[in-house]
Amino acid sequence: MFNLIHADLYSLRKSNAVRIAFCITCLTAAAMVIISYFMAKGSISSEISGNASALCDPMVMSMVGSLIAGIFICGDFQNKTIHDAIAGGCGRSTVLISKAISYFIVIAVMLLPYAIATVIAFATGSEFMPYLYTAFFDILANASGMDLTAEVFLKITAISVTLMIVYAAQLSICVLFSFLLKRPTLVVALGIGSIMLITMVMGLGDDFEIIESILSLTPFAMNYPTISMEAAAGDLIKAISSSLGFILLILGVTYAGFRKAEIK
Amino acid sequence: MRLVTGLSFPTDGGIELFGHVGERKLRMERKRIGSMIEYPTLIPDMTAKEGLRHHRIMRGIPDKEVEDELPELYQTATDFIIIHKGVIKKILTFEQLGEFCRHHILIRCNEPEKLVSILETELKTTNFKVMPDKSIRLYDYLDEVERVAKAIFDHGIMVTNLSNEGDTLESYFLSTIGGDRNV
Numbered sequence: 328m329f330n331l332i333h334a335d336l337y338s339l340r341k342s343n344a345v346r347i348a349f350c351i352t353c354l355t356a357a358a359m360v361i362i363s364y365f366m367a368k369g370s371i372s373s374e375i376s377g378n379a380s381a382l383c384d385p386m387v388m389s390m391v392g393s394l395i396a397g398i399f400i401c402g403d404f405q406n407k408t409i410h411d412a413i414a415g416g417c418g419r420s421t422v423l424i425s426k427a428i429s430y431f432i433v434i435a436v437m438l439l440p441y442a443i444a445t446v447i448a449f450a451t452g453s454e455f456m457p458y459l460y461t462a463f464f465d466i467l468a469n470a471s472g473m474d475l476t477a478e479v480f481l482k483i484t485a486i487s488v489t490l491m492i493v494y495a496a497q498l499s500i501c502v503l504f505s506f507l508l509k510r511p512t513l514v515v516a517l518g519i520g521s522i523m524l525i526t527m528v529m530g531l532g533d534d535f536e537i538i539e540s541i542l543s544l545t546p547f548a549m550n551y552p553t554i555s556m557e558a559a560a561g562d563l564i565k566a567i568s569s570s571l572g573f574i575l576l577i578l579g580v581t582y583a584g585f586r587k588a589e590i591k
Numbered sequence: 592m593r594l595v596t597g598l599s600f601p602t603d604g605g606i607e608l609f610g611h612v613g614e615r616k617l618r619m620e621r622k623r624i625g626s627m628i629e630y631p632t633l634i635p636d637m638t639a640k641e642g643l644r645h646h647r648i649m650r651g652i653p654d655k656e657v658e659d660e661l662p663e664l665y666q667t668a669t670d671f672i673i674i675h676k677g678v679i680k681k682i683l684t685f686e687q688l689g690e691f692c693r694h695h696i697l698i699r700c701n702e703p704e705k706l707v708s709i710l711e712t713e714l715k716t717t718n719f720k721v722m723p724d725k726s727i728r729l730y731d732y733l734d735e736v737e738r739v740a741k742a743i744f745d746h747g748i749m750v751t752n753l754s755n756e757g758d759t760l761e762s763y764f765l766s767t768i769g770g771d772r773n774v
Contacts, residue, residue, distance in 0.1 A: 334649035341636050407632040408649075414596035415650055416622035590598045 328425050331412060335399075335429035338408070344398045348391045349437060355382045356440040360448045363467060366456040376458035383459045384441045385526070388494045391437050393518025396501035397511030399433070400426055404509045410590055423582055427502050427574070431495040438494055442487035449483065450475045462490055465555040473556075482556065489554055489563045496546035496570035497522060499577040506585045522547075546570040596626050622650075630676075639761050675768040694757030695728040696736060701749045703727060713742050726752070 339345050359382045365371040380386060403409045403426070412422050445463045448455060452474070457464035466483055473479050501518040508514060525547045528538055542548055546569060554566055593599040594606060597617065605612060608620040634642050643658050671688050673680045683691070700706050703725045710716055710729065719729040732739050736755065743750055 330649055330651040334645050337648055338634055338637070338645055341634075341641060343636050402635070406634050407630060408634065408645075410596075410598060410628065411632050411646065412649060413598060414621060414624065414626050414628070416618050416620070416624075418618055587600055589600070 328417075328421050331417060331421065331425035332429050335425060336432065339399060339429065339433055342398070345395060345433065348395055349440075352387060352391060352437045353440040355387045356384075356444040358382045359384075359441070359463075360444045360455070360467070363455040363458065363464070364448070364453055366458060367454040373456065373458065380459045383461055384438065384463055384490075384494075385459075385461060388434070388438060388498070389519055389522040392434055392494065392498035393501050393515045393522075395433055395437070396430060396498065396505050396518060397514040399430060400502065400505035401509055401511040401514055404505075404590070405511075413590065419586055420582055423502075423506065423578065423585060426506075427499065427578055430498075430502060431574075434495045434498055435491040438487070438491050442483075442490075445487075446475075446480070446483055449479075462486055462554040469556075471556065485563055486554055486556070486558070489566050492567050492570045493546045493554070496573045496577075499574045503577050503581045503584075506581045507588075544569060546573050592626065592628055595621075596624065596628065597621060598628070673764060673767050680767050688760075688763070692757060692760055692763050693730065694733055694755065695730050696733065696739060697752060697754050697756040698727045698729060698739075698743070698750065699725075699752035700727075700743065701751070705746065706743065706748055709742055709746055709748075713746075714739065728756075 359379070362371060362375075362379050362382065366373055366376070409422055409426075413419065441463055445466050448467055449469060455464075455467040455469075457468045466486065498518070500521060501514055504514045504517050508517070525542065525545075529542050529547060531539070546566070554563065594601055595608065606617060608617050609623065611617065611620050632642070632646070634645060637645065640658060647655070647657055669685055670682065671685065672682050698706065703721060706727060707719075707721065710719055710727075714732065716729070716731045718731045719727055721727055729739065733755065736753065740750070740753055743753075
């Protein structure tokens with residue numbers, strides 16, 4: 328399995344699409360912080376917050392994550408890398424788990440610019456206006472007026488790592504789509520569509536209480552306010568365990584579909 | 592082949608590989624097989640050598656030197672067939688392939704005989720070839736095109752083409768199949 332992960336990371340490192348996606352997350356992270364800064368100063372009207380929300384991590388990660396799943400996993404079906412792994416004696420479960428781990432590592436790397444931009448912005452001590460309810464904006468808002476001490480830095484790191492796991496869990500549905508559909512366009516469309524749909528259903532709140540209570544146990548409910556600067560260690564552990572459970576569930580379903588599937 | 596390599600599953604009957612049966616043992620025995628079904632694995636954004644490295648890593652082969660055996664294999668072949676998507680695009684000998692891929696300065700002019708004389712007397716080289724269309728392929732001075740141009744210009748020859756030509760094996764393959772968009 329380590330060989331497969333190593334090979335996957337090597338091919339991802341060579342992929343122009345992944346490099347471009349990383350550049351996009353770097354740019355959007357920087358833009359998010361800059362817009363938030365100028366909004367706080369009053370130089371930019373808060374009316375653009377609707378459009379600017381497209382630069383925030385929930386929107387960008389759902390798009391970039393779905394895109395990478397389409398290119399990386401479906402691409403490996405198309406260029407026969409998965410065929411070679413299986414013909415070379417790797418089990419289907421090994422292929423699935425190694426692909427999922429490589430994919431989650433890339434997701435973590437894609438979120439890294441947001442974490443770094445947030446830490447740098449936090450360290451400046453400037454005022455920022457949160458125009459969307461996200462964990463990174465909660466850190467930026469710095470409602471308690473904290474300084475960047477070692478303890479605060481560790482807390483931000485813990486929040487960032489938790490968010491990486493949460494996003495990996497949310498985007499694990501793209502792994503399911505990729506292994507079952509094997510078509511990049513379908514995976515990208517379904518990935519973005521389903522994440523948006525679930526977010527919308529959660530936003531409806533009171534009207535769908537049962538659905539909302541079920542979804543509250545999934546990683547889709549594990550951004551703000553569960554993860555924030557006020558979150559205790561227990562909250563972060565709850566988010567991580569819920570995400571890991573969701574990943575296991577999705578990978579189990581994926582394996583059930585992929586175990587005896589013919590690979591064309 | 593697809594059944595043996597585990598890409599499909601039999602609806603009836605069983606598979607025995609090197610005397611072993613059972614899914615777990617079959618997987619182990621598949622490690623002894625080298626196979627390429629229908630199409631080779633070509634990964635976008637990777638050169639042929641990087642693709643080879645990817646497969647070396649994937650198969651857990653620690654010896655990095657195997658990556659350098661690709662050019663050696665290429666040199667032991669006597670005839671080459673360029674196949675793309677199941678269609679034979681070109682058949683050529685090792686010498687022909689070498690000629691196509693060898694880097695050179697391609698010169699076209701109005702007085703090829705005079706140019707040959709200049710190459711031999713002034714630039715002191717016989718490492719060139721006059722082609723049937725009277726163009727000249729110069730295999731020396733690849734990094735000194737300006738010096739070649741000056742020598743030709745000083746003797747009043749009218750040049751219609753002076754360019755560096757030649758391919759790597761990989762770029763020749765791509766040009767034969769119509770560019771990397773078709774890979």
